[in-house]
Amino acid sequence: MNKIENNKAWFLVLPVFILVAFSAIIPLMTVVNYSVQDIFDPSTRYFVGTEWFVQVMHDAELQAALLRQFVFSLTILSIEIPLGIGVALLMPTKGKAASLGLILVAIPLLIPWNVVGTIWQIYGRADIGLFGAALNAIGIEYNYASNPTHAWLTVVLMDVWHWTPLVALLCYSGLRAIPEMYYQAARIDKASRWAVFRYIQLPKLTNVLIIGVLLRFMDSFMIYTEPFVLTGGGPGNTTTFLSQSLVKQAIGQFDLGPAAAFSLVYFLIILLVCWLFYTIIMNMQNDKRG
Amino acid sequence: MAWMSWTVPTALFFSAIGLILIGMTIWQTVSPSVERQGVIPLPTTRGDRLFIGLLSSAFIHLAFVASTELHVAFATVFCLFWMMAVMRWG
Numbered sequence: 390m391n392k393i394e395n396n397k398a399w400f401l402v403l404p405v406f407i408l409v410a411f412s413a414i415i416p417l418m419t420v421v422n423y424s425v426q427d428i429f430d431p432s433t434r435y436f437v438g439t440e441w442f443v444q445v446m447h448d449a450e451l452q453a454a455l456l457r458q459f460v461f462s463l464t465i466l467s468i469e470i471p472l473g474i475g476v477a478l479l480m481p482t483k484g485k486a487a488s489l490g491l492i493l494v495a496i497p498l499l500i501p502w503n504v505v506g507t508i509w510q511i512y513g514r515a516d517i518g519l520f521g522a523a524l525n526a527i528g529i530e531y532n533y534a535s536n537p538t539h540a541w542l543t544v545v546l547m548d549v550w551h552w553t554p555l556v557a558l559l560c561y562s563g564l565r566a567i568p569e570m571y572y573q574a575a576r577i578d579k580a581s582r583w584a585v586f587r588y589i590q591l592p593k594l595t596n597v598l599i600i601g602v603l604l605r606f607m608d609s610f611m612i613y614t615e616p617f618v619l620t621g622g623g624p625g626n627t628t629t630f631l632s633q634s635l636v637k638q639a640i641g642q643f644d645l646g647p648a649a650a651f652s653l654v655y656f657l658i659i660l661l662v663c664w665l666f667y668t669i670i671m672n673m674q675n676d677k678r679g
Numbered sequence: 680m681a682w683m684s685w686t687v688p689t690a691l692f693f694s695a696i697g698l699i700l701i702g703m704t705i706w707q708t709v710s711p712s713v714e715r716q717g718v719i720p721l722p723t724t725r726g727d728r729l730f731i732g733l734l735s736s737a738f739i740h741l742a743f744v745a746s747t748e749l750h751v752a753f754a755t756v757f758c759l760f761w762m763m764a765v766m767r768w769g
Contacts, residue, residue, distance in 0.1 A: 396708075415683070418693060422684045436686050439744045439751045446745035657737050664734065668721060675722075 417656070423649035441650035450626065451651060454634040461630060462609040465548045469605055470598065472549065473556025478586070480561055491561070494554045502551075506618025509547040513619075533620065537627035540620045544628050547615055552608070556601045563597035564590060595673065603666040610659060631655055696733075703729060719769045732765035 424441055428434040445451060480490045500508070513533050515521040524531035533543040571589045580588070613632035616622065622629035629637075635655065639648030703726065712725035719731065736758040743754035 418689075419683045421692070422686060422689045425686055425689060426684060428684065431682070431684070434684060436688070438688075442741065442744045446741060654741060657734070657741070661734060661738070664730070672721065 420649045420652050423645050424653055426646055428645045437646065441646045442654075444647055445650045445654060448647075448651075451631075451634055453626065454629055454631050457627075457629070458610060458631045461545070461548075461612070462606055464545055465552070465609050466602060466605055468545070468549050469553045469556050470602060472553050473601065474560050474591075474594065474598075476553065476557035477560035477564055478590070480557070482565070491558070494557050494561075497551050497554050498558075500551070502614035503618050505547060505551050506615040509543060509550075509615070510619050513543045535624055537624055540624060540628050544616050544619060547619060548609065548612070551615070552605060556605065559597045559601045560594055563594045567593045596670070599666060599670050599673070603663065603670075606662060606666075607659060610662070699729070717769050719765075723769060725766070728766050728769045731769060732762040735765070736761060 425436060425438060426434045427437050427440075476494065480494065481487045497505070512518045513521045513531075515525050515532050521531055521533070531539050533539040567589065571593075572585065575585045575589060611632055612630055613636065616628050616630060617633055620628045622633045635648055635651055638644050638651065707725070714722045714724050716722045719728075721727075723731070739758055739761065740751065740754045743749070743757075744751055
């Protein structure tokens, strides 16, 4: 059967295009303009070419923030993805318990980011926080404000607490979509619990897991509010991630040129990763079809 | 548009991108792209190859300014050939 092509339908996309132009494309073009100029005020600005890009690419502080960002994103992904799958597998599937389970798991997702930071800031305190005081009571000298390892541990724990539910809910929906006949076939074959997971559940979860990894990577790569409230980027710069460095440069020091150049590098990295994930998803779907 | 702090090079850059997009749209209308696999280990359309070429060109420019002190125009010239290669054989 021949598919009818009607390109007039593209006009229906026009409102979205205008909206995206106003909210993303024009601001991005402005950032590109800023990145090649030294701006003192709106009327006093000088063209500097690629000078800010050279500075940004050689800035040791920004390179360290970029490295920290990758380490952070990979760390939380390596914890949240398996943990989310585990939580989804353990969640009840029928009756009131299923509804209750869904509500309980979803609670951290409903809390605003700055509140999450504040909760963990208090929770981790050695004097009044339950987590910090409990660790100190059993002899572990825990202080996230002065010890970089403890600060990292707290930021990672906070992110895992906040965002594992998203992965769990995605996996839960993926698991619910597996037809019962697969499990029936597995029972006939006397497949072990592990075999059911390895050969039925995990392959069927691939698509939601890719979406989960993509969402968590992008979100964690742009993380700002929670560590800003929890540690303020410290002790020293040990929990200063890319967004914090960028905000410090753009708003704190008002270095619009270098901050714009850095924003573009940041944007390109995210664009590259998103494209890679998009390509993987599309290829997997094509492989399944064909 | 003064608030956007335009400069001649950035205006030329965006004009070039705009012209490329318009040109690609016309090309697509006249002769629709057929997905094929070239050197890039993926089946790609013309638009995919343009995106891959532009994104890789941006990273080539960044690597160039980070590692050499030569004028960035050398990277731009190299990327022109790179874009043509990606579009033709990618």
